[in-house]
Amino acid sequence: MRRHLSSALILALSLGAWPLSAAESKKPPAEKIDMAECLGCHKEIEPLKALGKHAALSCTACHSGLSAHATNVESLPGTRLDHETCGGCHKDQFSSFSTFDYKKLARVEKSQPAERSPNPAWEKLMAGHGFTKEHNAPRGHTFMLVDHLAVDRAYGGRFQPKKGWQYVTEQGVLKAWDVLEDTVPGTNEHKPFKPETAPAANPTCIQCKSQDNILRWKFMGDKDPKARFDRTSNPVEVARSVSNALNCIFCHDPHAAKPRIVRDALIQALTRPEKDTLWHQDPKATKIDVVEFREGFRKIALLEKYDSKLQCGQCHVEYNCNAGFNPADGTKVGYDSGVTNHFPFKDVFQMYEHYNKLGFRDFKHAGTGGLLWKAQHPEAETFWNSRHDKNGVGCADCHMPKVKNKAGKTYTSHWQTSPRNYLEQTCLRCHKDMDEKKAIYQIDSIKHYVRGKMRKAEFWLVALIDKIAEAKKAGVAEDILKQAQEQHMKAHVLWEWWTAENSDGFHNPDAARQSLTTSVEEARKGIQLLADAISPKAPAK
Numbered sequence: 001m002r003r004h005l006s007s008a009l010i011l012a013l014s015l016g017a018w019p020l021s022a023a024e025s026k027k028p029p030a031e032k033i034d035m036a037e038c039l040g041c042h043k044e045i046e047p048l049k050a051l052g053k054h055a056a057l058s059c060t061a062c063h064s065g066l067s068a069h070a071t072n073v074e075s076l077p078g079t080r081l082d083h084e085t086c087g088g089c090h091k092d093q094f095s096s097f098s099t100f101d102y103k104k105l106a107r108v109e110k111s112q113p114a115e116r117s118p119n120p121a122w123e124k125l126m127a128g129h130g131f132t133k134e135h136n137a138p139r140g141h142t143f144m145l146v147d148h149l150a151v152d153r154a155y156g157g158r159f160q161p162k163k164g165w166q167y168v169t170e171q172g173v174l175k176a177w178d179v180l181e182d183t184v185p186g187t188n189e190h191k192p193f194k195p196e197t198a199p200a201a202n203p204t205c206i207q208c209k210s211q212d213n214i215l216r217w218k219f220m221g222d223k224d225p226k227a228r229f230d231r232t233s234n235p236v237e238v239a240r241s242v243s244n245a246l247n248c249i250f251c252h253d254p255h256a257a258k259p260r261i262v263r264d265a266l267i268q269a270l271t272r273p274e275k276d277t278l279w280h281q282d283p284k285a286t287k288i289d290v291v292e293f294r295e296g297f298r299k300i301a302l303l304e305k306y307d308s309k310l311q312c313g314q315c316h317v318e319y320n321c322n323a324g325f326n327p328a329d330g331t332k333v334g335y336d337s338g339v340t341n342h343f344p345f346k347d348v349f350q351m352y353e354h355y356n357k358l359g360f361r362d363f364k365h366a367g368t369g370g371l372l373w374k375a376q377h378p379e380a381e382t383f384w385n386s387r388h389d390k391n392g393v394g395c396a397d398c399h400m401p402k403v404k405n406k407a408g409k410t411y412t413s414h415w416q417t418s419p420r421n422y423l424e425q426t427c428l429r430c431h432k433d434m435d436e437k438k439a440i441y442q443i444d445s446i447k448h449y450v451r452g453k454m455r456k457a458e459f460w461l462v463a464l465i466d467k468i469a470e471a472k473k474a475g476v477a478e479d480i481l482k483q484a485q486e487q488h489m490k491a492h493v494l495w496e497w498w499t500a501e502n503s504d505g506f507h508n509p510d511a512a513r514q515s516l517t518t519s520v521e522e523a524r525k526g527i528q529l530l531a532d533a534i535s536p537k538a539p540a541k
Contacts, residue, residue, distance in 0.1 A: 450505030
């Protein structure tokens with residue numbers, strides 16, 4: 001079912017109705033207005049309002065300047081997208097969202113031995129990609145925007161903390177520009193400003209960090225006169241325009257007070273005619289109701305029930321937001337292409353064929369010259385069809401369990417952290433035969449087992465990279481080199497998925513083992529292909 005907004009709302013929102021700035025959002029709305037007057041024009045909102053507990057909530061709770069807007073449609077209202085707006089009523093959820101985890105250190109490189117990939121293997125395996133400048137383990141949703149803006153690979157080092165390293169201990173629900181500053185404010189130039197940094201950020205990437213631009217970004221980031229930003233916009237300008245990380249409106253519809261998703265590429269994936277995603281193939285998949293605003297300018301999808309696989313799957317997925325290359329002919333794919341805002345929403349074993357059919361590779365390997373793919377963070381697809389998933393467990397059961405406040409009232413924790421931090425409410429709720437020590441022991445055993453398989457896959461990938469370099473020096477024919485580069489791609493996909501996936505395989509250890517051992521086999525095939533070409537066997541006498 002698709003709904004469409006009234007022409008009055010189309011006109012008003014096409015003119016702007018921008019979110020409030022960080023400073024403005026702190027001011028409580030003062031005016032009073034008859035909600036019926038708003039709904040008289042905004043017909044599409046009325047059925048949404050009737051669906052949930054926000055039915056009687058005044059429009060002024062989230063919007064300002066409504067009196068002026070009611071008399072002059074060109075006088076645009078403000079829209080509050082900060083967490084404090086929802087937190088005024090949902091105090092426990094708001095408080096838990098900002099919980100600080102001292103166990104998750106800031107700016108810990110995934111390529112450190114304590115994490116996922118030992119140096120210098122990472123540098124060699126990903127040579128030529130911006131993630132070699134800085135590739136960090138996540139430390140929580142409160143910091144996701146600040147850490148993105150400050151990371152060395154994103155904006156060339158231009159956005160720096162105002163208080164130096166003290167910023168890593170900032171607590172509460174952070175506003176990005178309260179913590180950071182632009183050290184080169186006089187230019188929008190997107191380039192490295194510090195040694196060993198990269199300008200790898202882009203406008204689409206921001207859509208997972210913040211939805212402050214939900215009214216200024218057309219569905220899929222397409223160009224439109226009514227949109228302030230699109231996929232081709234200057235990344236620095238887009239970055240400066242956002243302040244709030246992971247707004248509540250990602251998962252909660254403010255009018256209907258119902259679960260929803262807003263990430264455009266996920267909605268596109270779930271509605272594409274091929275019906276080829278994990279969601280389409282799941283007989284128990286949660287049904288969605290796509291709602292169109294401004295004649296398709298934006299879309300949301302209301303969910304029939306809370307489903308953290310979809311809600312978390314707005315960001316914790318493999319997606320492409322980069323420019324890159326077409327593997328068929330090596331031509332560049334730019335941000336004007338819709339491929340640069342794309343969710344496959346498939347598992348690791350489908351990735352190679354999916355990106356072949358899509359006609360996309362992320363980067364050219366600096367050592368081999370071959371075109372490769374870079375995974376993002378595919379937790380949702382990895383978890384799909386896992387043992388926990390088949391037993392009815394969702395992301396929220398482990399990462400956002402039901403807990404009690406000081407008054408004994410039960411609520412959903414919005415800390416969104418490791419189940420290690422509340423084992424009694426997560427693992428031990430189902431695994432009655434375990435205690436906390438046993439649970440931690442089993443979790444760590446699985447993760448270390450998968451890390452071991454990753455190490456083996458990395459060894460053989462490095463060996464293949466070296467063999468390609470050797471073959472080039474030996475003058476091996478170009479068609480053989482291309483076959484070896486393609487073997488590299490096959491092996492790379494089956495390994496790199498697990499460096500990007502943030503559970504070290506715990507979300508699906510069976511898939512991790514199958515994928516990583518197959519990666520080893522594919523790398524060995526490439527090595528053997530080149531070995532035969534470099535030193536062909538003499539014909540039998």
